[in-house]
Amino acid sequence: GRTGVAEAVLCDSKLPEQIAAILDQAIADRRRLLLTRLRPDQFHALPHSCRSGLDFDPSSRTAILGAPRPGREPKTGAVIVAAGTSDLAVASEAARTLSFHGYAAPVIADVGVAGLWRLMARLEEIRTARVVIAIAGMEGALFSVLAGLVEAPVIALPSSVGYGVAANGQAALHSALASCAPGVLAVNIDNGFGAAAAAIKILNLSS
Amino acid sequence: GRTGVAEAVLCDSKLPEQIAAILDQAIADRRRLLLTRLRPDQFHALPHSCRSGLDFDPSSRTAILGAPRPGREPKTGAVIVAAGTSDLAVASEAARTLSFHGYAAPVIADVGVAGLWRLMARLEEIRTARVVIAIAGMEGALFSVLAGLVEAPVIALPSSVGYGVAANGQAALHSALASCAPGVLAVNIDNGFGAAAAAIKILNLSS
Amino acid sequence: GRTGVAEAVLCDSKLPEQIAAILDQAIADRRRLLLTRLRPDQFHALPHSCRSGLDFDPSSRTAILGAPRPGREPKTGAVIVAAGTSDLAVASEAARTLSFHGYAAPVIADVGVAGLWRLMARLEEIRTARVVIAIAGMEGALFSVLAGLVEAPVIALPSSVGYGVAANGQAALHSALASCAPGVLAVNIDNGFGAAAAAIKILNLSS
Amino acid sequence: GRTGVAEAVLCDSKLPEQIAAILDQAIADRRRLLLTRLRPDQFHALPHSCRSGLDFDPSSRTAILGAPRPGREPKTGAVIVAAGTSDLAVASEAARTLSFHGYAAPVIADVGVAGLWRLMARLEEIRTARVVIAIAGMEGALFSVLAGLVEAPVIALPSSVGYGVAANGQAALHSALASCAPGVLAVNIDNGFGAAAAAIKILNLSS
Amino acid sequence: GRTGVAEAVLCDSKLPEQIAAILDQAIADRRRLLLTRLRPDQFHALPHSCRSGLDFDPSSRTAILGAPRPGREPKTGAVIVAAGTSDLAVASEAARTLSFHGYAAPVIADVGVAGLWRLMARLEEIRTARVVIAIAGMEGALFSVLAGLVEAPVIALPSSVGYGVAANGQAALHSALASCAPGVLAVNIDNGFGAAAAAIKILNLSS
Amino acid sequence: GRTGVAEAVLCDSKLPEQIAAILDQAIADRRRLLLTRLRPDQFHALPHSCRSGLDFDPSSRTAILGAPRPGREPKTGAVIVAAGTSDLAVASEAARTLSFHGYAAPVIADVGVAGLWRLMARLEEIRTARVVIAIAGMEGALFSVLAGLVEAPVIALPSSVGYGVAANGQAALHSALASCAPGVLAVNIDNGFGAAAAAIKILNLSS
Amino acid sequence: GRTGVAEAVLCDSKLPEQIAAILDQAIADRRRLLLTRLRPDQFHALPHSCRSGLDFDPSSRTAILGAPRPGREPKTGAVIVAAGTSDLAVASEAARTLSFHGYAAPVIADVGVAGLWRLMARLEEIRTARVVIAIAGMEGALFSVLAGLVEAPVIALPSSVGYGVAANGQAALHSALASCAPGVLAVNIDNGFGAAAAAIKILNLSS
Amino acid sequence: GRTGVAEAVLCDSKLPEQIAAILDQAIADRRRLLLTRLRPDQFHALPHSCRSGLDFDPSSRTAILGAPRPGREPKTGAVIVAAGTSDLAVASEAARTLSFHGYAAPVIADVGVAGLWRLMARLEEIRTARVVIAIAGMEGALFSVLAGLVEAPVIALPSSVGYGVAANGQAALHSALASCAPGVLAVNIDNGFGAAAAAIKILNLSS
Ligand SMILES: Nc1ncnc2c1ncn2[C@@H]1O[C@H](COP(=O)(O)O)[C@@H](O)[C@H]1O
Ligand SMILES: Nc1ncnc2c1ncn2[C@@H]1O[C@H](COP(=O)(O)O)[C@@H](O)[C@H]1O
Ligand SMILES: Nc1ncnc2c1ncn2[C@@H]1O[C@H](COP(=O)(O)O)[C@@H](O)[C@H]1O
Ligand SMILES: Nc1ncnc2c1ncn2[C@@H]1O[C@H](COP(=O)(O)O)[C@@H](O)[C@H]1O
Ligand SMILES: [Mg+2]
Ligand SMILES: [Mg+2]
Ligand SMILES: [Mg+2]
Ligand SMILES: [Mg+2]
Ligand SMILES: [Mg+2]
Ligand SMILES: [Mg+2]
Ligand SMILES: [Mg+2]
Ligand SMILES: [Mg+2]
Known part of the structure; x- marks a missing residue:
């Protein structure tokens, strides 16, 4: 892409024949391709x-066409921090998008602020990042706590985990935007692709 | 009151003559009285x-009719924790309501989670409380962090401090309700009177 | 837990293998465990x-690992009041959470305010409580009526029973927060676990 | 009016010269006229x-042009019940609209459900009504309690008294619509004119 | 009921065994009973x-236990007006509730305002009513047009027919409440039972 | 403009010196200019x-720089229909925008649907239009009624006249969008400029 | 229709027997008929x-009864522009509605603003239109960009493609209404029929 | 600050004496200080x-205590792009925050997408940036268009410029979050300080 990030194919509302046509064209063009929100039934x-050429991951609902260029070490710099186990599917979408673009990112999970010591125990590891993707549902308090502790830019990725007033990720999104910690950046609810795309643009700056 | 807490006079939308009539009746009955949301112009x-019999506090917009019974030591047990300086007016409404009912409560301010070490420095003091009133606007991350650190029940009191998606306290309220820390209790936005009334009911249990 | 309440395992969006891993670890550690929002299919x-070590209750969608310590009488002090029969699943989640922590709580149901005499008939029983958990959907008028009648703290637990403007419990939640009765405390919609956790923190104060 | 109720002149966003023109025409036509939401500055x-021909009431912001027909006793049948003192301005708009159409209605105030005994003390009087207009802000629990106690139709008139989630009367409106008591009827927030208009249509049925 | 209207059994979230228990008790007491929101699977x-004693109507999801008293003519006075064919299920819930209480009401359908002449053609029939129940989804313009044309009180019953901004009946509800025609009364979205209950209270006044 | 409509200067949040600079430039360029949302204080x-070169109209808050070309008859084709007197300021913004572009449009006011006969009396006149701009606040029923009666495209312009659920024009906007009459077109609340701009684009097609 | 556009049969919430009755009547009357939102199961x-007389298109969920008059060339003038492949079902509903009324319209897809050059490449073709229907979900930026580039009136048709804050088309709808480009016209979310109906009314003007 | 960005003093709801105390302490400590949302009256x-030590800018409502270290060239890398003149106050808050931290950033204004050629004319200049802050109110289409054209990370800063559905910046915020261009990052409405803080964290990475 002209912007340093590849456009992905958002499969959610595409028919299988539409997806197949896009894949066939990419195969013919020998282009690599990232597919997001691809359901198992699709x-x-x-x-x-x-299907045979695709590396499909049902949990993140992503598929990758085409192998990474051989002999290339994945670049580092991003760390993905998830408040709970329930946020792992979204974390995977982000990690797979990073991986498609040549970046490897560890996922540090189950460090929500209700048990602050669990977050503190991983802080040194998180502080190695040049960019942090933080994922939380419910009330999203993780975003502010993390952004107050690290120097790297923090991309807050609200997840749709929650019920009642937190249903569909609204409460977490608002916590990201209203954070009292300076410089928290937000993407749309469950948008693991977008958080990774932004992280890649930031990491590309210094490479 | 039959419920252990006095009904206060909510003055916001009352005419001065209506407030005066209520006061005159209380003076005649030799009853003490708490007035809330009393604007200076009222x-x-x-x-x-x-006016002469009233102890009026413009910052909390409360007024108290009648002196506390002499020789009575104020009871302890509540602690009020405020994220920012902007939350102090609401904190005062809570503190004055507690005081009217014979309880003294220290106010610990400017301990928002963007500077976690400031909160940690006051943690021992907060842990002495039998009930904690926590006040925060913006994204209200303080509620979850605090509730994960103390044994006492935490009453989350969202304040209307904030703008954009946090305008009017909605984001902080949703953080209180969706908190991932077990057992956070919420009252309405800016309801210092209600938070204190609930704290008093809890403190009354053990006295 | 450090806060007097155990962290429960919220199963809603966990895969069976993730839940099994958590259970295996707890069994190995000889720890008791409370699971919430566990669907029958999970x-x-x-x-x-x-499965064999779990006491699973499909109506409240809770499961308990590990027997209560023998010879221990359940402690009393909480009463659960539900407006309608439809609120009983949420009431069960609260009752089972209390039970896991060693507290027994009677459930008084079908006492909504449209038939005030039914509530009045149970008032003496309710007044024995040190803390009341009140559950209502629709317009949630029960919270205010009850809080005006009892001395104990009232935890309002809005349920998602309702349609139209009451869909998903929003109208009941707003009634809890805006109650004209002093000191009503609210938790998130359908959050039986959270209401019980708060009740336990309050009951623990005096034990 | 063809519907048994006169169209009123909603003055809120009219210029004084527009209002004057309407009044001059009515005076020329010897028609009586009801003006609502007329601010003192207008x-x-x-x-x-x-001005000289108008009976202006600043608290309800209504004005009436033209005297009632002499020798006519006002008809009875409506009772207006208001939860708090703050609801009295809206109560007046309803009472004045009824009066314009030849109906007298007592206003029973300060009977919110936080003090249920105050409502019970006035119940016999309320039960004489053929139609009840109930006014409440905050959480609007009064609507359901009242509708469970009287045989007459209850028109719920939510007032904009309240703050936080109750700001602008939304919580009270939703309580009216979601009431668990059969047959509560709602009008728009602060619409004293509309509540009275509906009451008049009902009372007209039997006269 | 003490209010002139029977409490109905809202079956939506009740288990079959709970419904059966209620029915068995009513059969034992020889009481008639109205069940609403009873799904076919229930x-x-x-x-x-x-089942054998129930008159079940799947379209309105209502069931009636017990025959009407023989020799009683159904009383008249109510008319039900529905904007579209899609509103007929809600219309049936209202009609069956009226019928349970001894009132017959014709249903006049497919008279939405986009084809005003169709409404005008039925106007004489509608004008015979002592109370009109008007049902509309989408933008609910029918409420205002009708209320400007008839003398009887109009109960606006918004239906959840619609999509986009009209999804779930919100736009129609707001049209009912904000109507510029004096005296429109509103009930909750899809609340055919409530609209009928209110109509019955009004019709009972004059009988 | 390249689109057949001139860009207007939206003055609402511009400083007087910013507006003056724009005007000076236009005067130097001998360009005509339309200013909208220009407050008297600005x-x-x-x-x-x-100021001297501006034709300023305080009610519509528009100002026009530069005279229309002499000898040009204003073109016809648009008719503006307003439900109430309160909608006249918005109607003027539309009319002045049309006039700036060489179109004259009559304004037909006070024809809301609560008094359907008033609308019917003006129908022939309205039917002469090639495009109708319909303005209504409150519940906006006028849009659907009108669109069912005329052949011309109807541009629905919701006004912010209303209170409670209609506050700020939301209810009227939703009525416009959810209209059951085929082909109603909506613009933003109070956007008289936009409604006129669209009307001009339509009228330009056939000239 | 009296308005130049046929009323279509909205099948969404109709029973098959209701639809069949309408079709039988139309067959008997030898009328052509357009059915919208007809699901395959219906x-x-x-x-x-x-069924045999119907031309059913499952993707747009439309069916047409009756052949176009032979020998008639479809009229031109409308162009349909869709941001993504996901918007094609809505585009088809619009195209089929136009076709039923004798208008042919090309569909230009996959020209969202994230790849501006793709839109620019089709601009000449789009500029031939007398009316443009623009379809976009997500953030709907296409509406403003397009309206700034073409002279024809632009009807913005927001689609429900999107998630998080864009779920159900709300963000795209608001972009349409708040567009900074003069004269964008909006219809309800996913309302392909309505957009086409409006386009037909505009095209009919000049034919 | 420990995070590479200084905590600023949010003055909005602080009393002058509170602000003075903070300033006095900073003067005593010889610390530089950034004050935001400082109204002229404060x-x-x-x-x-x-006051004498403060560099106060009324348009951005920021004040800076303490001179930049002499001899230091401001660092470059950020560019601020504003859709309209009305967005300039927010642009200034961002620019002043950058300046306080030693970064200079040009402001490119009046390049909204309704006039795409104006944006295109400035594109080369914008493409020099290592991070872009884009500011827009109304429908916020600028964010997507810009992010599709530049390689640098784009921070979308929605402004509260707009009315109707765009009031208070909600429509622009949702466009930022729902953007179809990969990797747009959002901050809260009108949060110029936060956008700059995030930009600084990104620029600090490579310095
Ligand atoms: N998961 C995702 N979330 C948000 N945007 C996406 C996602 N996947 C792909 N996109 C972008 O959305 C657009 C998809 O367009 P299309 O595949 O043509 O419908 C492209 O601009 C993609 O880069
Ligand atoms: N600041 C406050 N917030 C919430 N409720 C209050 C407040 N002050 C008083 N109240 C309660 O609101 C009711 C006010 O009633 P009244 O003064 O009679 O209108 C009483 O039940 C008070 O206890
Ligand atoms: N306070 C009020 N609330 C609601 N509707 C009103 C009120 N006062 C008058 N109306 C009605 O609103 C319309 C006002 O129209 P107009 O005075 O012509 O702008 C008429 O139909 C009145 O009957
Ligand atoms: N009243 C109005 N409502 C909506 N848009 C307007 C209005 N007046 C002017 N505009 C448009 O809004 C933009 C104003 O931009 P500017 O004057 O540069 O801030 C231009 O595209 C105008 O055509
Ligand atoms: Mg966990
Ligand atoms: Mg601070
Ligand atoms: Mg019951
Ligand atoms: Mg009172
Ligand atoms: Mg029809
Ligand atoms: Mg009028
Ligand atoms: Mg595409
Ligand atoms: Mg401009």
Whole structure:
């Protein structure tokens, strides 16, 4: 892409034949391709010729067409921090998007602020990052606590984990935007692709 | 009151003559009285006979009619924790309501989570409380952090400090309700009176 | 837990293998464990070794690992009041959380304010409580009526029973927060676990 | 009016000269007229010839042009019940609209459900009504309690008294609509004119 | 009921065994009973002894236990007006509630305001009513047009028919409440039972 | 403008010196200019040299720089229909925008649907239009009624007249969008400029 | 229709027998008919006699009864522009509605503003239109960009494609209404029928 | 600050004496200080000793205590792009925050997408940036267009410029979050300080 990040194919509301056509074209063009929000039922409805070339991950609902260039070490710099186990699917979408662009990122999970000592125990590791993607649902207090503790830019990725007033991620999103810690950056709810795309743009700056 | 807490007079939308009539009746009955949300312009429009008997505090907009019973030591047990300086007016409404009912409560301010070490420095003091009133606007991350650190029940009192998605205290309220820390209790935005009334009911249990 | 209340395992969005791993660890550590929002399909997908040690209650969607310590009488002090029969699943989540922590609580149901005499008939029983958990959906008028009648702190637990403007419990939640009765405390919609956790913190104060 | 209720002149966003023109026409036609939401500054900007014929009430912001027909006893049947003193301005708008149409209605105030005994003390009087207009702000629990106690139709008139989640009357409106008591009828927030208009249509049925 | 309207059994979130228990008790007491929001799957899960005594109507999801008293003519006075065919299920809930209480009401459908002449063609019939229940989804313009044309009180019953900004009946509800026609009365979205209960209270006044 | 409509200067949040600079440039360029949302205080703060060339209309808060080309008859085709007197300021913004572009449009006011006969009396006149701009606040029922009666495209312009659920024009906007009459087109609340701009684009098609 | 556009049959919430009755009547009257929001399960539940005469398109969920008049060339003038592939179902509803009324409209897809050059490449084609229907979900930036580039009126048709804050098309709708480009016209979310109906009314003006 | 960005003093809801105390302490400590949301009336209420050391800018409502270290060239890398003139106050808050931290940033204004060629004319200049702060109110289409054209990370800063559905910046915020361009990052409405703080964290990475 002209912007340093590849456009992904958002599969959510595409028919299998539409996805297949896009894949066939990319295969013909020998282009690598990232597919997001690809449901298992959509994947299984693809013709075998398409499916066989895809690295499909059902938990993150991403698929990657085309192998990474051989001999290339993945670049580092991003760390993904998730408040709970429930946020791992979104964390995977971010990690796979980073990986597609040549970046490896560790995922540090289950460090929500209700148990602050668990977060503190991982702080040194987090502080090695040049950019942090923080994922939380419910009330999203993790964003502010983290941003007050690290120097790197923090990308807050609210997840739709929660119920009642937190249903669909609204409370976490608002915590990200209203954070009292300077410089928290937000993306849309469950937008692991977007958080990773932004992280890549930041990491690309210094490479 | 039959419920262990006195009904206060909510003055916000009462005319001065209505407030004066209530005060005159209480004076005649030799009853003590707590007035809340009394604006300075309302206070100054009261007849002098009413005003002279009132202990009026413009910052919390509360007024108290009648002296506490002499020789009574204020009871302890509540601690009020405020994230920022901007939350102090609401903190005062809570403190004055507690005081009216015979309870003294220290106010610990400017301990928002963007500077976690400031909160940690006051933690021992906060842990002496039998009930904690926590006040925060913006994203209200303080509620979850605090509730993960203390054994006492935490009453989350969202304040209307904030702008954009946090305007009018909605984001802080949602953080209180969606907190991932077990057992956070919420009252309405800016409801210092209600938070104190609940704290008093809890403190009354053990006295 | 450091806060007097155990962290429960919120199972809603966890995979069976993730839940099994948590259970295996607790069994190895000989720790008791409370699981909430565990759907029957999740429970039945657990390995038999996990399932057999669990006391699973499908209506409240809770499961308890580990027997209570023998010879211990359950402590009293909490009463659960539910406006309608539809609120009983939420009431059960609260009762089971209390029970896990060694507290027994009677459930008084079908006492909504449209039939005030039904509530009045149970008032003496309710007044024995040191803390009341009140559950209501629809317009949540029960919270204010009850809080005006009892001395104990009232924890308002809005349920998602309702349609139209009451859909998903919003109207009941707002009634809890805006109550004209002093000192009503609110938790998130359908949060039986949180209401019980707060009640336990309050009951622990005096024990 | 063809519907048994006169169209009123909603003055809120009309210029004084527009109001004056309407009044002059009515005077020429010898028609009686009800003006609502007429602010004092608008009233005082009217030419003296208009002002002198008007019975203006600043608290309800209504004005009436033209005397009632002499020798006519006001008809009865409606009772207005207000939860708090703060609801009295809205109560007056309703009472004045009823009066304009030849109906007298007592106003029973300060009977909110936080003090249920105050409501019970006035119940016999309320039960004489053929139609009840109930006014409440905050959480609006009064609507459900009242509708469970009287046989007459209850028109719930939410007032904009309240703050936080109750700001602008939304919580009270939702309580009216979601009431668990059968047959509560709602009008818009602060719409004393509309509540009275509906009451008049009901009372007209049997006269 | 003490209020002139029977409490109905709202079955939506009740288990079949709970519904059966209520029915058995009513059969034992020889009481008639109205059940609302009873889904076919719930009805079919009832024991045969319960089902056989019930007059179940799947479209309105209502069931009636017990025959009307023989020799009684249904009373008249209510008319139900529905904007579209899609509103007929809600119309049926209202009609069946009226019927349970001894009132017959014609349903006049497909008279939405986009084809005003269709409404005008039925106006004489509508004008015979002592109370009108008007049902509309989408933008709910029918409420205002009708209320400007008839003398009887108009109960606006917004239906959840619609999409986009009209999804779930919100736009129609707001049209009912904000109507520029004096005296429109509103009930909750899809609340056919409530609209009928209110109509019955009004009709009972004059009988 | 390249789109057949001139960009207007939205003055709402501009400083007088910013507006003056824009005007000076236009005068130097001998360009005509339309200014919208220009408050009287802003107008009066402009230097005299700017003010003298402006045709300022305080009610619509518009100002026009430069005379229409002489000898040109204004073109016809648009009709503006306003539900109430309160909508006249918005109607003027639309009319002045049309006039700036060489179109004259009659304003037909006070024809809200609560008095349907008033609308019917003006129908022939309205039916002469090639495009209708319909303005209504409150519940906006006018949009649907009108669109069902005329062949021309109807541009619904919701006004912010209203209170309670209609506050700020939301209810009227939703009625416009959810209209059951085919082909109603909506613009933003109070956007008289935008409604006129769209009307001009439509009228330009056939000229 | 009296308005130049046929009323379509909105099938969404109609029973198959209700749809069949409408079709039978139209067949008897030899009228053409457009059905919208007809789900495949509804279509297949129709009696064969109905189905055989229908031209059903499952992607747009429209069906057409009756052939176009032979020898008639479809009229031109409308162009449909869709931001993404996901918007094609809504685009089809609009195209089929136009076609039913004798208008042919090309669909230009996958020209969202994230890749501005793709839109620019099609601009000449779009500029041939007398009216443009623009479809976009997510943030709907396409509406403003397009309206700044073409002279024809632009009808913005927000689609429900999106998640998080864009769920259900709200963000795109608000972009349409708040557009800084003069004269964007909006219809309800996913309302392909309405957008086409409005376009037809505009195209009819000049034919 | 420990995070590479100084905590600023948010003055909005602080009393002048509170601000003065903070300033006096900073003067005593010889610390530089950034004050945001300082209204002129607050500034003028400060004691002269405080005021004289402050560089106050009324348009951005920021004040800076303490001169930049002499001889230091401001660092470059950020560019601020504003859609309209109305966004300039927010742009200034961002620019002043950057300046306080030693970064200079040009402001490119009046390049909203309704006039795309104006944006294109400045594109080369914008492409020199290592991080772009984009400011827009109304529908915020600028964010997506810009992010599709530049390689640098784009921080979307929605402004509260707008009315109707765009009032208070909500529509622009949602456009930022729902952008179809990969990697747009959002901050709260009107949060110029936060956008700059995030930009500084990004720029600090490479210095
Ligand atoms: N998961 C995702 N969330 C947000 N945007 C996405 C996602 N996946 C792809 N996109 C972007 O959304 C657009 C998808 O467009 P299309 O695949 O053409 O419908 C492209 O600009 C993608 O880069
Ligand atoms: N600041 C406050 N917030 C919430 N409720 C209050 C407040 N002050 C008083 N109240 C209660 O609100 C009610 C006010 O009633 P009244 O003064 O009679 O209108 C009483 O039940 C008071 O206890
Ligand atoms: N306070 C009020 N609330 C609601 N509607 C009103 C009120 N006062 C008058 N109206 C109605 O609103 C319309 C006012 O129209 P107009 O005075 O012509 O702008 C008429 O139909 C009145 O009957
Ligand atoms: N009253 C109005 N409502 C909506 N848009 C307007 C209005 N007046 C002017 N505009 C448009 O808003 C933009 C104003 O931009 P500017 O004057 O540069 O801040 C231009 O595209 C105008 O055509
Ligand atoms: Mg965890
Ligand atoms: Mg501070
Ligand atoms: Mg019951
Ligand atoms: Mg009172
Ligand atoms: Mg129809
Ligand atoms: Mg009028
Ligand atoms: Mg695409
Ligand atoms: Mg401009």
